[in-house]
Amino acid sequence: MSVDLLKQLDGVFADARGAIAGSKTDVELESVEIDLLGRKQGSLTGILKLLSTLDDESKRTVGARANQIKTEIESLLAARRAEIAALSGAGAIDISEPVLPAPEYGALHPITMACEDLSNFFRAKGFLVLDGPELESDFYNFEALNIPADHPARDMQDTFYIKDHPTWVMRTHTSCVQIRAMMKYGAPLAMVAPGRCFRNEATDVRHEHTFFQFEGMVIGENITIQHLKGMLESMAQHLFGVNTKVRLRPKFYPFVEPGMNGEVTCTICGGVGCKLCKGTGWLEIIGCGMIHPEVLRAGGIDPKKYSGFAFGPGLTRMAMLKYGIDDVREFNAGDLNFLQQ
Numbered sequence: 001m002s003v004d005l006l007k008q009l010d011g012v013f014a015d016a017r018g019a020i021a022g023s024k025t026d027v028e029l030e031s032v033e034i035d036l037l038g039r040k041q042g043s044l045t046g047i048l049k050l051l052s053t054l055d056d057e058s059k060r061t062v063g064a065r066a067n068q069i070k071t072e073i074e075s076l077l078a079a080r081r082a083e084i085a086a087l088s089g090a091g092a093i094d095i096s097e098p099v100l101p102a103p104e105y106g107a108l109h110p111i112t113m114a115c116e117d118l119s120n121f122f123r124a125k126g127f128l129v130l131d132g133p134e135l136e137s138d139f140y141n142f143e144a145l146n147i148p149a150d151h152p153a154r155d156m157q158d159t160f161y162i163k164d165h166p167t168w169v170m171r172t173h174t175s176c177v178q179i180r181a182m183m184k185y186g187a188p189l190a191m192v193a194p195g196r197c198f199r200n201e202a203t204d205v206r207h208e209h210t211f212f213q214f215e216g217m218v219i220g221e222n223i224t225i226q227h228l229k230g231m232l233e234s235m236a237q238h239l240f241g242v243n244t245k246v247r248l249r250p251k252f253y254p255f256v257e258p259g260m261n262g263e264v265t266c267t268i269c270g271g272v273g274c275k276l277c278k279g280t281g282w283l284e285i286i287g288c289g290m291i292h293p294e295v296l297r298a299g300g301i302d303p304k305k306y307s308g309f310a311f312g313p314g315l316t317r318m319a320m321l322k323y324g325i326d327d328v329r330e331f332n333a334g335d336l337n338f339l340q341q
């Protein structure tokens, strides 16, 4: 029996050499490979399957020869495959081949670019760049920010609520991350928190139900409005150029005292007066102020020891000003003509 099998092996090997050398394409070679080594019906595989029926001695001789042949067949297959590839002229130029259209590359969304730009600016100054949930609790979005349930300020921030979950809201601003950060890191602290926000808005060129803000906050001992103004100035000059000036005007926000509106010299006319700034020379870009003691307390920070400032520009609005985009709805429209500019 074992002599028979050794003969059969030699036969298989001789045939294999002929078939491999005679293959002219990858496809032919592959079918030769399957005929020899295929798991179900390969001729060599068939012989290997018989090994278990042999006595120990024959198993050893036939097994050794079969494995040797298998290795040789495998290297013949590999060598022939390389020859076929070389012969088929891989790498040669086929001048009759039609030209493919240029590949289309994606690009970063303008909001992403503005966000990375500002995040890097603050990261370089040692600020943490933090994230917070878009589906927030009423506590972080309103209560802890000094906006109790019956406060009229809630009217200005009507949002989307979640069915059967009366205490959850789609966050109306990124200010909620202030509280989360205070609770997690304590004072002193410097952080920014970019993110998506939602409001129940009728949309027009300036309003969207889904938009982005860029919250910032610094807490420490003896932090004052001067720190806030200096920081806003360097941020505005980074965004809009070194000649940009900043002014602060009083405005009410429940979570800061005093609250202010940060304005920059108009990015179009430089302060002379034009259509964009409605002739005033100034653009409102940022709500800001000194963090209200109640808010510090809600975040677990002692307002007698620490003070801080906070600011929350609309990231969407920054991107509009920086890149000269005049319709906010473009950002969510998914229009490639807009996005590819």
Ligand code: DAH
Pocket: 172, 173, 174, 175, 215, 216, 253, 255, 256, 259, 286, 287, 288, 289, 290, 310, 311, 312, 313
């Ligand atoms: N959260 C405010 C809004 O959405 C913006 C804002 C105002 C953020 C004052 C602040 C701030 O951090 O101090 O309208």
